[in-house]
Amino acid sequence: MRAAPKRHHNFSAGPATLPLTVLEEAQRDLLCLPGAGASILEISHRSAAFGAILDEARDNLRQLLAIPDGYEVLFLQGGASLQFSMVPMSFLRGAAGRSGSADYVVTGSWGAKAVKEARREGEVHLAWSGESEGYRRVPHSGELDLDRNASYLHLTLNETIQGVEFPDPPLDLAANDQLAAATDVALVADCSSNFLSRPLDISRYSMLYAGAQKNAGPAGVTIVIVRRELLERVREGQLHSMLDYRVHAAKGSAYNTPPVFSIYLVLLITRWLRDEMGGLAEMERLNRAKAATLYDCIDGSGGFYSGHAQPASRSRMNIAWTLADPALEGPFLARAAERGLVGLKGHRSVGGLRASIYNAMPRQSIEELAAFMDEFRRSA
Numbered sequence: 001m002r003a004a005p006k007r008h009h010n011f012s013a014g015p016a017t018l019p020l021t022v023l024e025e026a027q028r029d030l031l032c033l034p035g036a037g038a039s040i041l042e043i044s045h046r047s048a049a050f051g052a053i054l055d056e057a058r059d060n061l062r063q064l065l066a067i068p069d070g071y072e073v074l075f076l077q078g079g080a081s082l083q084f085s086m087v088p089m090s091f092l093r094g095a096a097g098r099s100g101s102a103d104y105v106v107t108g109s110w111g112a113k114a115v116k117e118a119r120r121e122g123e124v125h126l127a128w129s130g131e132s133e134g135y136r137r138v139p140h141s142g143e144l145d146l147d148r149n150a151s152y153l154h155l156t157l158n159e160t161i162q163g164v165e166f167p168d169p170p171l172d173l174a175a176n177d178q179l180a181a182a183t184d185v186a187l188v189a190d191c192s193s194n195f196l197s198r199p200l201d202i203s204r205y206s207m208l209y210a211g212a213q214k215n216a217g218p219a220g221v222t223i224v225i226v227r228r229e230l231l232e233r234v235r236e237g238q239l240h241s242m243l244d245y246r247v248h249a250a251k252g253s254a255y256n257t258p259p260v261f262s263i264y265l266v267l268l269i270t271r272w273l274r275d276e277m278g279g280l281a282e283m284e285r286l287n288r289a290k291a292a293t294l295y296d297c298i299d300g301s302g303g304f305y306s307g308h309a310q311p312a313s314r315s316r317m318n319i320a321w322t323l324a325d326p327a328l329e330g331p332f333l334a335r336a337a338e339r340g341l342v343g344l345k346g347h348r349s350v351g352g353l354r355a356s357i358y359n360a361m362p363r364q365s366i367e368e369l370a371a372f373m374d375e376f377r378r379s380a
Contacts, residue, residue, distance in 0.1 A: 009365040012343030060270035088121035103127040108159025137313040152186035158194035163320030198284035220262035291316040322352040
């Protein structure tokens with residue numbers, strides 16, 4: 001029998017590390033899902049077995065995030081990148097009763113990509129951009145240049161490339177004079193890379209969307225949480241069926257063949273978060289501690305390592321840093337790989353190094369990386 005290969009400490013930004021107990025359960029069900037008589041890869045999306053999976057995954061998300069009544073929970077495809085288009089197609093392109101413009105706050109590369117797609121559909125106004133500062137922080141509420149008649153305000157809650165994250169709540173919009181009286185501007189957020197990593201006050205948002213391949217599951221499914229009232233702004237006959245949130249809501253996320261296996265993994269991970277990890281408040285505590293271990297290592301290096309983001313805006317999911325001597329990046333990555341520490345190369349657009357430490361990243365892996373970083377610094 002072939003020996004099981006050794007698992008690395010996988011710091012990839014996504015698809016990312018999944019909980020080992022979840023992988024083991026999926027491995028068992030890969031041959032035959034209990035009660036279904038077939039593999040999870042083989043069952044019909046119209047079957048009672050998958051219907052139960054879809055319902056429980058949705059219910060678990062509602063429970064974990066305390067999603068209020070009045071919101072739809074959808075399982076779609078195309079990743080956050082498709083949402084960059086679906087959002088403006090629905091709520092910017094002639095949305096009923098709005099100005100025909102949308103506000104975007106750009107704190108990194110993914111926010112910039114969202115703006116690029118939105119501009120295909122209508123007028124986009126940059127309420128704030130961190131590009132001139134190298135995307136090192138999130139803005140304060142008072143810095144935003146907002147339109148009280150905007151169709152919506154779009155944020156990226158966590159930027160995987162630059163390692164910048166909004167707190168919760170992300171902005172005190174009541175503190176901004178331009179929006180003090182504008183209670184119906186929809187707040188839309190891409191939360192792909194910190195989804196399920198902490199509690200969120202869903203009632204503050206009109207819409208949240210997240211590609212699952214960071215904290216919620218494998219690549220292939222995108223989770224959308226949207227207020228039903230927001231869907232009423234979409235003009236009838238405006239969208240193709242597959243691009244219409246209302247169609248997917250009416251069909252229970254099964255208008256076409258959904259990503260069955262990916263949704264099944266979301267189900268297992270929501271169970272893991274609830275039953276093994278103690279819920280999102282406990283998950284947030286653990287994530288804070290994991291991130292602090294690496295940031296303490298960076299800050300205590302005497303300038304050998306430097307964090308990319310300003311301390312108040314640092315991500316707990318994606319720790320981005322550089323070495324004082326960029327020539328040492330290659331040796332760092334090579335020696336790290338020898339220790340089974342992989343996925344640490346920074347994104348090609350910014351360089352440097354990056355450790356993505358999502359929910360399923362074990363504390364042991366964090367400690368192994370911190371120990372290696374200290375060892376490398378001493379030996380350089």
